[in-house]
Amino acid sequence: MKYPLQLQVNEVAYTLEIEAHRTLLSVLRADLGLTGTKEGCDDSECGACMVLLDGRPLNSCSYLALQADGRSVTTVEGLSADGELHPLQRAILEEGGVQCGFCTPGMLISAKALLDAQPHPGEAEVRRALGGNLCRCTGYRRIIAAVLRAAEQA
Numbered sequence: 622m623k624y625p626l627q628l629q630v631n632e633v634a635y636t637l638e639i640e641a642h643r644t645l646l647s648v649l650r651a652d653l654g655l656t657g658t659k660e661g662c663d664d665s666e667c668g669a670c671m672v673l674l675d676g677r678p679l680n681s682c683s684y685l686a687l688q689a690d691g692r693s694v695t696t697v698e699g700l701s702a703d704g705e706l707h708p709l710q711r712a713i714l715e716e717g718g719v720q721c722g723f724c725t726p727g728m729l730i731s732a733k734a735l736l737d738a739q740p741h742p743g744e745a746e747v748r749r750a751l752g753g754n755l756c757r758c759t760g761y762r763r764i765i766a767a768v769l770r771a772a773e774q775a
Contacts, residue, residue: 622640622641623638623639623640624638624639624640624641624687625637625638625690626638626639626648626686626687626689626690627690627691628648628686628689628690628691628692628693628694629692629693629694630649630653630655630693630694630695630696630699631655631694631695631696631698631699632699635653637652639652639686639687641685641687642685643685643686643687644681644682644683644684644685644686645672645674645679645681645684645685645686645688645689645694646658646660646670646681646682646684647686648686649672649681649694649696655696655698657696657697657698657726658670658671658672658681658696658697658726658727659723659724659726659727660682661682661723661724661755662682663682663683664682664683665680665682665683666755667724667727667754667755668680668724668727668728668731668753668754668755669723669724669726669727669754669755670682670727671726671727671728671730671731671753671754672694672695672696672730673693673694673695673730673733673734674689674692674693674694675692675693676693676695676734676737677734678730678731678734678753680753695730695733696726696730697725697726697729697730700729700730700733707729707733708771708774708775709729709732709733709736709767709768709771710729711771712767712768712770712771712774713725713728713729713763713764713767715767715770716763716764716766716767716770717759717763718759718763718764718766718767719759720758720759721757721758724754724755724756724757724758727754728751728754728756728764731750731751731753731754732747732750732751732767732768732771734750735747735750735751735768736768736771736772736775740772740775741772741773741775742768742769742772744765744769747765747768747769748761748765750768751764751765751768
């Protein structure tokens with residue numbers, strides 16, 4: 622059986638019909654083609670699937686899509702505007718905070734949530750905000766530097 626789902630994703634309205642068991646992650650990737658959000662652990666442990674739901678960070682792999690009905694979702698694709706990178710995206714490139722890139726979308730989303738709530742965080746706040754995102758390549762130093770750089774440039 623399928624149920625109606627209305628989402629506002631990256632400021633675009635979508636109306637879908639989905640099975641009740643579908644996660645928000647699966648709908649974003651399979652139905653909407655927004656593949657920037659990654660499936661890592663599928664258990665809310667790695668942060669690769671992080672999105673903003675009504676402005677708050679959320680692991681989309683363990684959140685039923687129907688729970689998001691009528692709400693606003695921002696994915697990593699929604700950070701850039703008019704072909705311009707978001708300051709966080711620019712900073713992470715400039716600081717060399719991207720290696721394999723698998724964790725990058727989740728890191729960017731978590732960092733955006735932090736900067737929206739606290740425009741000028743300290744290093745400890747950045748570390749805390751990124752605590753739910755795992756990276757196996759960079760060692761975090763450059764990612765943290767990128768978030769701090771983006772905060773300075775804002």
